[in-house]
Amino acid sequence: MKRILLALLLLACALAARAQLTIDITTSGGRQIPVAILPFAGEASQPQAVSTVVSADLGRTGLFRLVNTVGVSPLPTEPSEVNFVDWQSRSAEALVIGKIEPQADGRVEVRFRLFDVAKQAQLASFSYVVAPAQLRATAHRIADVIYEKLTGEKGVFSTKITYVVKKGTRFELQVSDADGANAQTVLASNEPIISPAWSPDASRIAYVSFDQKKPVVVVQNLAQGTTRVVANFRGNNSAPAWSPDGSTLAVTLTRDDIAQLYLIGANGGEPRRLTTTPAIDTEPSFSPDGKSIAFTSDRGGSPQVYRMSVEGGPAQRLTFEGTYNVRPRYSPDGKTIAFVQRDAGRYRIAVLELSTGQVTVLTDGTLDDSPSFAPNGKIILYETSVGGRGQLAAVSSDGRVRQRLVSSAGDVRDPAWGPLPTQ
Amino acid sequence: MKKVLISLALASLLAACGSQEVKKDVPVADRTTGTQQPAPTGTTSTTTPTQQPGIAGNPLKDPANILSKRSVYFDFDSNAVKDEFRPVVQAHSKYMVDKKDSNIRIEGNCDERGSREYNLALGQRRAEAVKKTMTVLGVAESRIETVSFGEEKPANAGHDEAAWAQNRRADIKYAGE
Numbered sequence: 001m002k003r004i005l006l007a008l009l010l011l012a013c014a015l016a017a018r019a020q021l022t023i024d025i026t027t028s029g030g031r032q033i034p035v036a037i038l039p040f041a042g043e044a045s046q047p048q049a050v051s052t053v054v055s056a057d058l059g060r061t062g063l064f065r066l067v068n069t070v071g072v073s074p075l076p077t078e079p080s081e082v083n084f085v086d087w088q089s090r091s092a093e094a095l096v097i098g099k100i101e102p103q104a105d106g107r108v109e110v111r112f113r114l115f116d117v118a119k120q121a122q123l124a125s126f127s128y129v130v131a132p133a134q135l136r137a138t139a140h141r142i143a144d145v146i147y148e149k150l151t152g153e154k155g156v157f158s159t160k161i162t163y164v165v166k167k168g169t170r171f172e173l174q175v176s177d178a179d180g181a182n183a184q185t186v187l188a189s190n191e192p193i194i195s196p197a198w199s200p201d202a203s204r205i206a207y208v209s210f211d212q213k214k215p216v217v218v219v220q221n222l223a224q225g226t227t228r229v230v231a232n233f234r235g236n237n238s239a240p241a242w243s244p245d246g247s248t249l250a251v252t253l254t255r256d257d258i259a260q261l262y263l264i265g266a267n268g269g270e271p272r273r274l275t276t277t278p279a280i281d282t283e284p285s286f287s288p289d290g291k292s293i294a295f296t297s298d299r300g301g302s303p304q305v306y307r308m309s310v311e312g313g314p315a316q317r318l319t320f321e322g323t324y325n326v327r328p329r330y331s332p333d334g335k336t337i338a339f340v341q342r343d344a345g346r347y348r349i350a351v352l353e354l355s356t357g358q359v360t361v362l363t364d365g366t367l368d369d370s371p372s373f374a375p376n377g378k379i380i381l382y383e384t385s386v387g388g389r390g391q392l393a394a395v396s397s398d399g400r401v402r403q404r405l406v407s408s409a410g411d412v413r414d415p416a417w418g419p420l421p422t423q
Numbered sequence: 424m425k426k427v428l429i430s431l432a433l434a435s436l437l438a439a440c441g442s443q444e445v446k447k448d449v450p451v452a453d454r455t456t457g458t459q460q461p462a463p464t465g466t467t468s469t470t471t472p473t474q475q476p477g478i479a480g481n482p483l484k485d486p487a488n489i490l491s492k493r494s495v496y497f498d499f500d501s502n503a504v505k506d507e508f509r510p511v512v513q514a515h516s517k518y519m520v521d522k523k524d525s526n527i528r529i530e531g532n533c534d535e536r537g538s539r540e541y542n543l544a545l546g547q548r549r550a551e552a553v554k555k556t557m558t559v560l561g562v563a564e565s566r567i568e569t570v571s572f573g574e575e576k577p578a579n580a581g582h583d584e585a586a587w588a589q590n591r592r593a594d595i596k597y598a599g600e
Contacts, residue, residue: 192575194539214570215543236547236571239540252544254569257551259544280544296541303541327538340538347537369538388582414539 030400033150034091036067040098040112041075047132050098050110053139057157057179058146061379062401067092075099079113084120092117094150098142100135107131112142114149123149136181154376160418161381162186162196162205163392167410173207175222178374178417180405186222195239198418199246199266205416206230206240206249206266217251219266230268241284241293242266243310250274250284250293261295263310274312285329285337286310294318294328294337305339305352318352321359325350327370331377331397338362338371338380338397349382351397362399370413373397375420383413482518483597489514494578495553497591499534502548504556512553515595516560526598529553531571532578534587539573546571546593553593 035058043049058064067090076082077099087095098112107129114124124145128138137158144155156178165172171193176183187193191210198205199219206219215238217231231237235254242249249266252259259280262271275281279299286293287307294307297315302323308315319325324342331338334354341350341361349363349371367385374381377397384393384404390413392405405412482488495508504512519525531546550569558564579586 192572194543194573194575210572210575215573235569236543238543252540254544254547254571259547280541280548282544283538283540296538324537326541342537367536385582 032063032065033093034065034067035094035096035146035150036069036087036090036092036117037096038069038072038075038098040100040110041077042100042102043098046100046108046135048135048139050100050112050135050139050142051096053136053179054096054143054146057140057143057155060179060403061147062396062403063151077111079115079122082115084115084117087117094123094146096142096146103129108135110135110138110142114146136177140177140179153378154420156374156376156379156417156420158421159375160202161415162198162418163415164193164196164413165407165410166390166413173205173220175205175418186225187220187227194414196414196416197240197242198416199242200244200419201246201422202419204266206242208238208240217249219249228267230266231262231264231271233271239282239284241286243286244288244290250286250295252282252284261293274310275308275315281306283327287330288332288334294330296326296328305337318354318357319359329371329373331373332375333377336377336397338373340369340371349380349395351380360399362395362397363393363402365393368393370415372415372417374417379417381415381417383415483600490518493595494592495549495595496588497549497593499587499591502545502552504552509556512556513560516557516562519557519562519566520560526566526568528568528570528596528598530576530594530596531569532576532590532592532594533574534590535574535577535582536587537574539575543571543573543575546573549591549593553595 037051037055039051043051055066059066076097082095082097095115095117096112098110101109103109109127109129111127113122115121116123126145130138140157143157147155159178160175161178162173162175165174169190171189172185173187173193173196174183174185189209189211194208196205196207203223204219204221206217208215209218215236216229217237217240218227219230220227230249231251231253233253233255237251237253239252240249247266249264251262251264253262253271258278259282261274261281261284263274264271277299279297281295281297283296284293291310292307293310294305296303297306300317303326304317305319305325305328306315306317322341322343326340328337328339336354337352339350339352340347346366347368348361348365349368350359350361352359362380365384368382370383372381379394379396381392381394384391390411391407392412392415394403482490485491489511492511495504495511529550531550533542533546547569550571554567554569557567577590578592579589
């Protein structure tokens, strides 16, 4: 653990001003897979030590125990050089070795191998030829392969997150790697920015801008930096949620006085009203199959989570415990919904299992908000409050592992986890 | 108290051409009459305005006038306009009925607890509650726009009940302000 933190610290120093967030594991539980990740031969002369990033990625999931690799010399780079008996005695179940070799064209070749120590068998072997500047991204890809081989689930180390940073009176929408590195400001304003949401292909982010002194829904193309106002009707325009095919946004409009749900094209156009109630209907979230929308409504007297067909029609109430259950978000497999629950004045992240109705509270903050699932469904990123300041935190969807993303800059809020990169 | 405030408000309206007391360190931006405001005269009681014919102030900016009060505060989880704020709403309604070219925007706000988007909707409901009171008092609906800032624009940046109480509010803003 100390090593991970030290590595993260060094990493943070190396990345200087670019790294906005560092990650600290606050709790972990359950069985951890012991894995030995050896330094990659030749990485010391590169701008980024690949094995350090791989170790940090795997370590902060809480699912792995990093086996001490100090003093291994010479570093094995081929299967024939691996002393499996030695690694068994160090109780490693998995072993990662690799090497980095400069190419004539200035790029580098990164090779890595993953072994099952007990079976003395190779589980994976990959080679990438990349620019030295891509070594960090390559390390995330390697971590994704290892994670998937050892857990059976997709890794999310190559994904991005977005969040809003408030610095004094200034608001910045930032995008960073999932580990908080490479933070970039994609929008800055002296007015609030809330509710960022990734398009399913990760090319655009929808958000709510207050630049026009009222909430307006904007879609920004990340590569081009262009923005398009998608909903700017009378009253408030907010809570954008993408349909899984990226063609449509569900939004909340007050053009007909009270907050109601509407569907609108991702490029704008005439909205189609989805709910018709005398109550607040807001915070839509599409089911992964695109057929249902979960949302918050206080039609029953207190705000609760409901679900309805995207075609309209009646809504079904999903939450019944307590008087405040809001901000639903479907898990990527559609089987659970994360939401914010108020209990005795404390606001916490909970998950609802749709097949059983079972609710599990995952966090222990007082002002937790904005849950967002990682694309593999295993982690929920959310906003918490530490000493009156907004900070990001993450919890595994089974509640066992918690992380805090420690920011050096301002109030950090409203996170959204981006989709898996397209291959 | 209510009556005093209302009659004060009415007095101010009737004395629209009269002068206003201007408190020290309160900036006065209104220049509608083309006449300079009188120099501050100290801390004269605001309930006894001195008559200075020919010098007009803007009742909306005059700290002695109830119309300078723009905020209606709400209880937790509530959008009911409390009795203690009815005089403010009534004064602005009267002003708008008389001043036919005035338009306002009512901005609803919430404290920081709970989800941002639900708070945005709640703030809207607070703004609508004030609007409804004003339309009942004779202001045309078309002259009032309502928006919400949710929990995004706290008046008090603190994190306790005293701060939250100041943040659960609806603010009245006149067009052109």
